[in-house]
Amino acid sequence: MxxxxxxxxxxxxxxxxxxxxxxxxxxxxxxxxxxxxxxxxxxxxxxxxxxxxxxxxxxxxxxxxxFDKERPVNEQLIKDRIKEAYDYRKRLYINSNAFRLVHSEGDLLPGLIVDVYGEYVAVEFTTYGMYRFKDTVVKTLVEVLNPKGIYEKVNQTALKVEGIEASEGTLYGEVPEEILIWEHDLKFLINIPEGQKTGFFLDQRYARKFVRSLVEPEDVCLDVFCHTGGFALNMAKMGAKRVVAVDISEPALKVGERNAQINGLSNIEWVKANAFDFLRELDRKGERFDVVVIDPPSFAKNRHSVPNALRGYKELCVRGLKLTKRGGYMAIFSCSFHITEEHLLNVLREASYDVRRQVRVIAKTYQDKDHPWILQMPNTLYLKGVWVEVM
Ligand SMILES: C[S@@+](CC[C@H](N)C(=O)[O-])C[C@H]1O[C@@H](n2cnc3c(N)ncnc32)[C@H](O)[C@@H]1O
Incomplete structure (x- = not known):
């Protein structure tokens, strides 16, 4: 070797x-x-x-x-690691049939992402070295999960950087266009081939549950960058009088609307807009909300884009704080590992000063526990959220 x-x-x-x-x-x-x-x-x-x-x-x-001299890398080790990852997930008692089975470095399988959606599986290879184990990975997933289908998603950036020649498609069995999964007491439609990421933002599961503890019946709530309604549906389920959900993606909103129907929730208004413009418009109209969740896409793809990204987060915080009623709650998230928790707190401090609204932090949330991160690699803790009460 x-x-x-x-x-x-x-x-x-x-x-x-x-x-x-x-x-x-x-x-x-x-x-x-x-x-x-x-x-x-x-x-x-x-x-x-x-x-x-x-x-x-x-x-x-x-x-x-x-790091173990007795455990060299071979097909057996890859197999064992996938099985170990599955054993860990079983011990988590995740209240959903959708979960991340393999989280790359977090499961000591760098370059491999595996998400399970009920009886179907989405796989993503982000390094050339791991791509070479594709057959072993597929064989092991079939053995461990006995799925109806496995679909390969490709991450264009990773392919380009690593020089992998891969295309999206079914690797095993059959994968329907839509899959219905459940999380807590809600159902969500997942479209693995067309959806963002592998179809759903599994990493926000904990935060989606947490938001329930803040919503009171009759509240008016705002889900900014709502995708297919992850937060909006939870807010509506808690009895919110009205939920406004905004996203720029028409397909995501369409799925969101159907998700609401499937769950019998009729009080969500789905808005297709650029969130930055829409928040300004809401402020101009004098709208105010009891709970505001802002979960933008990654603004900082590399460390050079951090200053620009911080300006984006600051603007979102300023707008969000203005729109939150006194005694109401706002959450801001970053899913970029270049933006640290300290960055988010600083941006919030500045926004609080600018809009003259005192805030207190009531919670911090992170990627859920099926997305474990490596202590020695702070950048594997990519998703952070800060929840504040606006005083
Ligand atoms: C991190 S995801 C949100 C995930 C969602 N909160 C959930 O739990 O499923 C970010 C979303 O922002 C949307 N988006 C990106 N740029 C946008 C913009 N300028 N205005 C509104 N939405 C945008 C994307 O379509 C995507 O659905």
């Missing part, structure tokens, strides 16, 4: 279970590396550090899968 040695000093971080090695940190190769091949990682003196795979063409050149 290919062997690499890292430059002096890099080994401490790897021994501390950080699984990435950047290209400039590699001191030597035992031979010319091939894209996606397995590798043994050693320190500068030749001592074992881990097993992983390599893509010499990308910045994160090596991803370590195993």
């Amino acid at each position: 290919l062997q690499i040695r890292v430059k002096p000093g890099v080994e401490d971080r790897i021994r501390g279970f950080f699984p990435w090695i950047y290209r400039p940190e590699i001191a030597s190769f035992s031979r010319k590396p091939k894209k996606g091949e397995l590798v043994v990682v050693r320190d500068f003196g030749g001592r074992f550090l881990g097993y992983g795979y390599i893509n010499p063409e990308v910045s994160i050149a090596v991803r370590i899968i195993s």
Whole structure:
């Protein structure tokens, strides 16, 4: 197997279970590396550090899968890891038949995302090294889950960066256009081929449940960037008098409307608009809400876009705080790992000052527990939300 040695000093971080090695940190190769091949990682003196795979063409050149000398990377390890990931999910007692089964680094399977929607599965490969295990992954999923169908989604950015040639399509069985899943006491339609992400924002499950504790019957609520109505439906289910749900995506709103029908909820107004413009319009009309949830897409795709992204979050917070009644609640989320919790808190502080509304933090929520994150990699905690009471 290919062997690499890292430059002096890099080994401490790897021994501390950080699984990435950047290209400039590699001191030597035992031979010319091939894209996606397995590798043994050693320190500068030749001592074992881990097993992983390599893509010499990308910045994160090596991803370590195993720090255990006794567990080299092979088909068996990939199989075992998927089974371990499933055992963990079973212990979580998630109140839904839709969950993330494999969360990449969070499940020690870098480059692999697997989402389960009832009897169907969506798979995404984001690295060349993991893509080479595609057959093993599919075989194992069939063995573990006995699904009716497995669908491969592709992440265009990852494909481009990693140089993977893949296209979307069914890998096993049959996958219908729409699947009906349940979460708590609500049902949602999922369209794996056409939907955003793999079809649903599974990571917000905990926050969707949390919002229920804030909504009182007869409240007026606002779900900004509502997608297919994840928060809006929960607000309506709690007896809100009126829920306004806004998103720019017509297909998402159409599914949202049908979700409302399926659940017998008729008090949601679905609005197709750019959220920034729409919030301004609501303010101009003097509308005020008891609970406001703002869950935008990732504004910061890389660290260079952070300043611009912060301006976006600030504007959303300013608008959101203005629209929230005194004694009401507002939540702001970021799903970009470049935006930290501290960034969000700072933006909220500035917005609170600008609109002269005092706020107090009542909760912070994160990606749900089927999306575990690695302690040594703060960037794997990508989804953060801050919930405030507007005083
Ligand atoms: C993170 S998702 C929201 C997930 C949702 N809260 C849920 O729990 O299912 C972000 C949503 O923002 C929408 N979006 C993106 N840009 C927008 C804009 N400028 N105005 C309104 N919606 C936008 C996307 O269509 C997507 O549905």
